[in-house]
Amino acid sequence: MQQNKPFPRVLTIAGSDSGGGAGIQADLKTFGALGAYGASVVTAVTAQNTLGVQGVHAVPADMVAAQCESVLGDIRMDAVKIGMLPDVATIETVAQALRKYPVPFMVLDPVLVATSGDSLALENTVDAICGQLLPLADVVTPNLNELAQLSGNAPAQDEAEMLAQGQQLLQKGAKAVLLKGGHWADSAQARDWLVQRNSEPQCFVNSRIATANTHGTGCTLASAIAALYPHRRNLNFAVAAAKSYLHGAIAAGQYWKVGSGHGPLAHFWRTVRD
Incomplete structure (x- = not known):
């Protein structure tokens, strides 16, 4: 099959989910569903299923560095999505690799995990x-919760507090922050806000879907943005298109029965036929 235009090459740097619903597995499914070539750097191995995380093993930082060198030194990447980084050594290793091999577009999904359980480590x-x-x-x-930790606040109780914390991240050096309001279950809508420097906040609205199958939504959304941005190089377009894709994956996944807890999304909902 001959393509009229190149397909995006997207790298995920994240942890592995043995249950397949989140992390590296969700990222690669999302890349594939959106027509991107996916590569990966594994930062942690988890024992995980739809009921929760039973164990985390951090990949040594030198092995993370070796993976980054192998992939970035060979394959030209159009975008990178960063997920779970289990410790400071891994964070510094990934940052060093991305400074050595700059990628045109980077999505940071800050999965904050302290493997020791120590608040100081976090x-x-x-x-x-x-x-x-x-x-x-x-x-x-x-x-x-991640927004609160990164901005140094208690979790926001409403959209005004959430937007204020987003502005604090901009002041700390972020170029843009996508504030996800889907955790407020008392709303009939899932309202996310994109805040950027020197720009008015933009709201993205979808109807809320009543389902327990929401495992991996954050990973999927961030990966979708990374896969879609190279097509038009417009962040607002990438966020809107990623939100639409995620909404469809949640809607299709609500009928799945995978595991006993919070099940996964239907990442390939656009290609599956009854």
């Missing part, structure tokens, strides 16, 4: 993300 991780990766990212996609 604090150091947050400081490292803000200092090392926030200035490199073109857009950051935190959920409400």
Whole structure:
């Protein structure tokens, strides 16, 4: 098959989800569903299913560095999506690799995990993300808890507080922040806000879908933005198109029965036929 235009090459740097619903597995499914070539750097191996995370093993930083060197030194990447980075050494390693091999577009989905359970370890991780990766990212996609940790606040209780915390991340060096309001279950709508420097906040609205199959939504949204941005190189377009794709994946996935807890999305909903 001959293509009229090149397909995007997108790298995910994230943890592996043994249950297949989130992390590296969700990222690669999303890339494939949206017509992008996906490559990966595994930062952690998790024992995980629809009920939760039972264990986390961080990949040594030198192996993360070797993966980055192998992939970025050979394959020209159009975009990169960064997910779970389990410790400061890994954050610094990834930042160093991306400074050595700049990628045109970077999405940072700050999955904040302290493998030791130590609050100080988490604090150091947050400081490292803000200092090392926030200035490199073109857009950051935190959920409400991650937004609070990165901005140094309690979790936002309404959209006004959420927008204020987003502005704080811009002041810390972020170029753009996608504020995800889907965690407020008392609303009939899922309202996300994109805040950027020198620009008015833009709201993206979808209807809320009543389903427990929401595992991997954050990974999927961030990966979709990374896969879609190279087509037009317009962040607003990429966010809107990614939101539309995610909404369809949630809608189709609500009828799945995978596991006993929060099931996965239907990443290939556009190609599956009854």
